[in-house]
Amino acid sequence: MTAPSPALARAEALLLASRPQEALAELATLPPAEAVGAAATQLRCAALGQMERWQEVVEAASAGLAASGPDPDLLRHLGRAEHRLGRSQVAERALLDGLALAPQDVELLCTYADVCAANGQTDKAAKLVERAAALRPEAPIVYATRIQVAYASGDDKGAQRMSREFVAAHPEHPAAHALLGGTSAIRGQVDTAYEGYRQAAATMPTEQAFAESALELRIARHPLMLPLRPTLRFGALKTWAVAAAMIFGLRAIGQPVLSAIVGLLWLVFCVYSWVVPPLLRRWMRRNWR
Template structure:
């Protein structure tokens, strides 16, 4: 029996506007005979994934696969759930099983590429996402995976370029805007980073991670945070190591008279970095 079309259509519509809990509520009205249908199961997995309830999404996919047999979409969700649980080898086998059924499935290829990138298999990840791009170069998941693979390979500039292309082709996609914001932040470009996260929040106000990132970038853009940009760009450890190397280097080359004021400046910088950010965060949050 096919699940009632209006219920499935409502669940799909709720997912598209970022209301996964309402999608689950709609699916809960299905007759018992239709609950495990493949379309209903795919929508249920997608809703649970949006809510971050990956163990439940995996169980839903596994139960539906047992009922309906091999299904690329359900195998995709099961693999993602296993990956989230840290079971990379299981996730890989599930993805291979899915690709055996549907070798050109874009979602499966991208999921496999993402898994490989996370495991440091960057060449393999690049080949997989290239295969996905050959099937559907404009797909949102293809853009997102290309960004992740480029970033995992240390190609921040390339990741930003792909993110900009992603936003240009999918301007209302919150993931596209959030990725552009994240990559821009990594490159120390605070204003574009804030703009990206701000647009992500506008497109999906329910995602708290987008809101927190936008708040952090707005704080980073405050004039009082300008002296701390090196920490935001390179990280506290690299800045600390550079300062220590400079101070000791000046002493080693016989310039202690310069090492002393540099040391004092570094101490003042450290105090500034401890005191100012909490005050700015409180001020920005109050006006947020």
């Protein structure tokens, strides 16, 4: 068996370090015979996927499958990319073909679960991720997928609990902290959300999205944002509905003065929400380190 070239090993290391552009540059130096092999194609698909160049992932995976024949990893990359491009039926076919070849493949099971959850098939997604969990219960992808399925099912509390478990099991994993940040933000727990994204950004400083989320949550934690916490927790629509119900409810029970006071307070709240956050965001971004 021929050992992989140093360029292939370097490309794999760069991918693990979240440096996909450099990984692609290494893959471009491979000899022609190795460049079209399954291992190089899988790394190419992974690098393009990290950069969210999904159409190119489809093209690379399809070319690899045409050249080398059915391959579970390439079918997983193809299915994931087709899903991201909005072609769910094509994605499902690719993932099912992959599972027919490797029914115990945890990454394939979790990718298929993600597709099902995104399509509203949460019961099917839960069964798929439980199959994966039975095989590798501590795998990061299993934790991440269980969280996504719980969120898709409307179980925000369960998703946050699983995120805490993910962090406890893999404290060095940036996705664990990011998911804890995301699930906490959904539940209006700004401090926990900020800490989650701050840890994710510290663990993976090359991921700009983590740093941006940490900054937004740092802004949300500012004392000037305290009056707006109800909006952050429940959303603008629900907050508006409660205010409207109070204003018209007080008027309906014969309390026009109180209704007017609540209406005035609501107007002040609205003006505050329009003016303060943009100014605060501009100031904090200017001073962000």
